[in-house]
Amino acid sequence: MSELLRPTTDGSVFGAVHLGYIAVRSNRLPQWRRFGADAIGLHVDEIDAGTVRFRLDERECRFLIERGPAEDVTAIGWQIDDHESFDRILARVADRGVPITEGSADEAALRGVERLWRFAGPKGLAQEIFTTSTTTAAPLRMLSSGWVTGEAGLGHVAMVSREPETMRAYYRTVFDSRLTDFIDENVSGLRMKIRFLRVNERHHSIAIANLRGLKLDPLRTRVQHINIQSATLDDMLAAFGRVTELGFRMQWSVGQHTNDRELSFYCVTPSGFELEVGWNPVVIGSELESTWEPTTYQGISSWGHTPVGETVLDKFTQFRQALRSAATPEITVPQLTGGPR
Known part of the structure; x- marks a missing residue:
């Protein structure tokens, strides 16, 4: 980690936070195994009849799929580089009265970490933080x-x-996230604004979209999509081909984003949220970090990313979900939204 991105003496943890893993609950484990291994090209480990894990690197777990009815992401795992930053984060949460629980040894083992602590997050997504992941020398068997x-x-x-x-x-x-940029987009006549937040050199680790002027959420799932980054353009295009050939639903064709310049496609996971497979986004290293100013871009994509196979029924389902969402307040954690301790 560069000196500019290292946690500062004023108490910031920016640069010490990294997206570590994603936890999903699903009753469609066979479909998930086929999707992850055969379509996307990830390494798969079947832990038991109710648990599938995917690896992308030397880490034991990057995606944890456990049997359950949610059909959604249930937790986001964040790695914290050092114990000083880790303690700062726990203190921020605890000092504001938000309960923190330590995960069990079994939960930590399934996630491929030594220990983890959990607290509430927006939309009911548990936030799990850890300092040490477990790695394996076992070779990656992936496409x-x-x-x-x-x-x-x-x-x-x-x-x-x-x-x-x-x-x-x-x-x-x-996490002391920083605003990277905005995108304004029109979707089916509705104005959408997207905020992109970074916590390290990745252009964004969190993206937040909303319909301007309307407190509606057209999605059943808490997460709209998860992004992973291919090492090569050939890998990304090969995954696009396999997803299509194996009959998994493609949501958006290959295209390039206006803000982070990433080439990518979006497909639908067995649980219904999307997976974006991308290549070569902008990296905000130390030189760019020192002068970065947020910009507003008009439109999500400079080219491509055209919708694939969207039907009138899909639109109707989203509209019905949006109306349902309007009747139920969104889960927030007001203690952690910047107010006084």
């Missing part, structure tokens, strides 16, 4: 040649929120 993790972390998480400023404040309070 892809590799994935980009390291200092940039696993990838990013994108969510739709009816309370976007509250969610942004949450991650600023807990």
Whole structure:
């Protein structure tokens, strides 16, 4: 980690936080195994009849799929580089009255970490933090040649929120996230604004989208998509081909984003949220970090990313879900949105 990104003496933990793993609950484990291993090209380990894990690198676990009815992401795991930063984060959460629980030894082992602590997050997504992951020398058996993790972390998480400023404040309070940029987009006549937050050199580890002027959420799942980064363009395009050939649903064709310049495609996971497989996004290293200013981009993509196979029924389902969401307040954690301790 560069000196500019290292936690500062003013108490910031920016640069010491990295997306470590994603935990999912699903009753579609056979489909998940086929999707992850045969379509995307990840290494798969079947732990038992109710647990599947995916590896991308030397870490024992990057995706944990456990049997359960949620069909959704249930927890986000964040690696913290050092104990000083770890203690700072726990103190911020505890001092504001948010309960913290230590995960069991079995939970830690399944996630490929030595120990973990858990506290509440926006939209009911548990936030799990840890300092030490467990690695393995076992060779990776996967169709892809590799994935980009390291200092940039696993990838990013994108969510739709009816309370976007509250969610942004949450991650600023807990992880000292920084605003990278905005995107304004029109989707089917509706104005959407997306905020991109970084916690290290990755252009963004968190993306927050909302419909401007409407407190509606058209998605059933807490997460809109998870992103992972291919090591090569050939790997990304090969995964696109396998997803299509194996009959998994493609949501958005290959295209390039306006802000982080990443080439990518989006497909639908067996649980219904999307997976973005990308290549070569902008990296905000120490030189760029020192002068970076947020910019607003018009439109999500400079080219491509056209919708694939979207039907009138899909639109109707989203509209019905949006109406349902309006009747139930979105889960927030007000203690962690920047107010006084």
